[in-house]
Amino acid sequence: MIPIALDPRLTSLAVAGNGTLALRRYRALRAAGAEGALLFSDDPSAEAVEAAGANLRLALPDDAALAALHVLWIVDLPAEAAEALATRARAARVLVNVEDVPPFCDFHSVAEIRRGDLLLTISTAGAAPGLAGVLRRDLETRFGPEWAERVAHVRALRRAWQQEGVKMPEAARRIATLVEEEGWLA
The missing domain is CATH 3.30.160 (Double Stranded RNA Binding Domain)
Incomplete structure (x- = not known):
């Protein structure tokens, strides 16, 4: 596996499927900053309609929709429909994950x-x-909500150090010292 972190502002993402798991995956994408993520569902629940709003498409993706995507999660579809959609998506050069079906996954969540x-x-x-x-x-439990503020603090320090011309190895040393002195990993 090759780990990467995708910038959702620069990547076209979608979920295709019905049911609770499809909605959960869609909400996870939105929580990760993928405001433009689409939810394709040919049988959406009322909850899915409300959650996706204008980003809901009332059908599974056709070839034109697939051509506009970079990454597609397929969730809660019958095996035959999931396999056919995954095959069409790959033909359009879309990375595909068919949830809980590893042979049909280009990547794993x-x-x-x-x-x-x-x-x-x-x-x-x-x-x-x-x-x-x-x-x-x-x-x-080990990395609680306080870590959001810690990262923001280090980001501010890095920006100041960059303006001062501090090179990356020195910045890394300073960050390691800060983490040790503050006991963040104790």
């Missing part, structure tokens, strides 16, 4: 913890999602 701009992820390459969930819950 990670278990994640968000604290402002801090993003911690756990992956088992799709082999043990339950284990990834256990590890995520443990890390959530």
Whole structure:
């Protein structure tokens, strides 16, 4: 697996599917900053209609819609429909994840913890999602909400150091010293 972090402002993302899991995946994308993410559903719940609003498409993606995407999560569709959609998406050069069907996945979604701009992820390459969930819950207790402020503080320090001409190795040393002195990992 090759870990990457996609900027949702520069990437066209969508979920295709019906049901609770599709809506959960869509909400996770929105929470990650993908305000333009689309939800394609040929049988949306009232909750999905409300959550997606103008970003809801009342059908599964056709070839034109696929051509406009970079990444597609397929969730809560019958196996035959999911496989056919995944095949069409790949033909359009779209990265595909068919949730819980590793052979149809170009990538696997990670278990994640968000604290402002801090993003911690756990992956088992799709082999043990339950284990990834256990590890995520443990890390959530170790990295609480205070980490959002800590990252913002370090960002401000880095910007000031960059203006002073401080090079990256020195900035890294200063950050390590700050973390140690403040006991952030104690």
